[in-house]
Amino acid sequence: MDDKLAQLLREYGIASPEITLLRHNENRTFKVTDTSNGTDYLLRVHDPITTNLAGVQHTRHGIESELQLLRIIAQKSNLVTQVPLTTFSNQLVTPIEVDGHQHNCSILRWIEGRNLTLEDSATADAAYQLGAQVAALHQVFDAYTEVQREDRPDYGIRRIEQMLTQIRRGVELELFSPDHYATVEKTLTLIADRLKSLSPQTAKQGIIHADLNMSNILVTPRGEFVFIDYSLFGFGYRLFDVAMMALNAPKETREHVLKGYFGQESLTQERYAAIEGFMLSAVFGYYAFVMEHEAAHSWIRERMPLLCENRCKPFLNGERIFLSF
Template sequence: MREDTMVEILCGYGIQEPQLQFLRHNENRTYEVIDSATGEHYLFRVHQPLTRNFEGLQQTDKGLLTELQLLEELGQRSELIAQKPVWHGSGNLLTHIEHEGKRIPSSLLTWVEGAVFRKETCESDPVIARELGAHIASLHRFFRSYHPQFDFDSRPSQGIERNSLMIAQIHRGVEQGLFGEEEFRCVEQTIGLVNSRLESLGKSEETYGIIHGDLNMSNIILTPEGEICFIDFGLCGSGYYLFDVGMGTLVVPPEQRLDFLAGYYGDSGDVPDTVRVLLEGWMLIAVLGYYAFQMENQAVHPWIRERMPGFCTNLCRPYLSGERVMERFKV
């Protein structure tokens, strides 16, 4: 993709002599942008997924506009720190790049300075685990009060249908020789058990709504002032709130997971066993979701080949047999 094309678009946002620094390419191409005149930093996203497993409703114009409008409301109506969408001089939130015969959408967000959340973050300051839980609870309160302009059917969803789709994506690992049929059957049974429990749970205002959908470590930032900020709402959509809680539980050390849950639930963190079973299921789904997303990314294949047997032995099989596994997940 030509840099001069991107520079031309960025100038349309009023950025003078923009400097671009490539960051990564997963579901989007992302760049840090510096305005040479003001020194302001921005995040420029070209919504072109790396592999087909990253494709989805979130890259359509309607899906992207739904995300951008949510971010604008989050910045205006909550106390949470959030990246804000930047309007183009044409009066649009989205711009488009012509590349290899395709019209690819792009967007610009404000930059949040800070460090990515790490295991060491909690080890050096145990209070952070509880604060993280409280921040996710605040995010969910905002989501419950938010009334989007567009229906969230234009966004990804996290639930039974998505979990079932992952089964076919993960089977590609068998076809590519990353793991065997035995591991795949174990994964399939695990997803099936989680789905059966979700069917019993059903959907209600308390259990299901708008969620972030991707609260891994790289999407949680600690600002220089020590504030927590959630970034990358690219997979934000409808889903079970426990999916966000499960991902949050995964990023803190095992010995601080009750503190995290106390921050979210506002009590001792000793959640009922029925909730804990569902939470552990979503923790498993979060890890399997990463495998599914990366199944066509050859750079990650050695990691999957190494990890899948142990994941089945140490987590999936015990979960299937009724054991509690929350503390067995490593950060």
């Protein structure tokens, strides 16, 4: 495979690459160092590790829409982002054959940094900055009008229905009991029902990142926060991104994430309730993605009963759970 990747990289003008596999999740990702000049890049082979991670975002049109979004972020904001490269023939996406299957590939500029930790968001200022940065990102998203909805995932109520189907497989795989699934179903159904009755301001939708977990936020040597991996971006509720970012802060500073995002706007009880629902949706989304990944099964067996008991049941009983994660 390395020979094929090296040949592909030459189309981007990288003649002497050193290729290191980083991980295989929604894509196979590699760090590429051009040994002729020391420049680093991120190579992605768009080949998801499980079927639950696959989707329209892996089509050529889907990938191109993501890369165009990265260009928009770089051009129309002060946010640091991974800028895509083009081939000598001005192509953003190139195909490669892996294990008898053809996959699309893309290359991004490398950004040096480490993954965000709870310690990084443990101060009020840092948590506020993370929230404000999500707000700035959403402003940029509003300027990206060329994307076609059919080229990106939909994270609306239909996504909740899809998650239920994917999570139900856990009962068939004997990862958790039917009673636990019933609790999950009640929780996600309540979240969906509440979404249908939200005020327009709380229910605002548009383009969202959809995967703002700690592994997709870098802390650079200069202390900057950089959002990466837009491969799952799509259309959904803006508060979903806010909820995911809130999960990245300890409970002591979590409120400051919301203050950074909303600024002077009031934090109504409706907004809090919606954010709590999206926090649970984000957690369930991860379970759904890895349900068919055997390496995650022992983790699911251990964690699902705790999630149902400590998060879902209090949520169903009307208790506040914003600070319980």
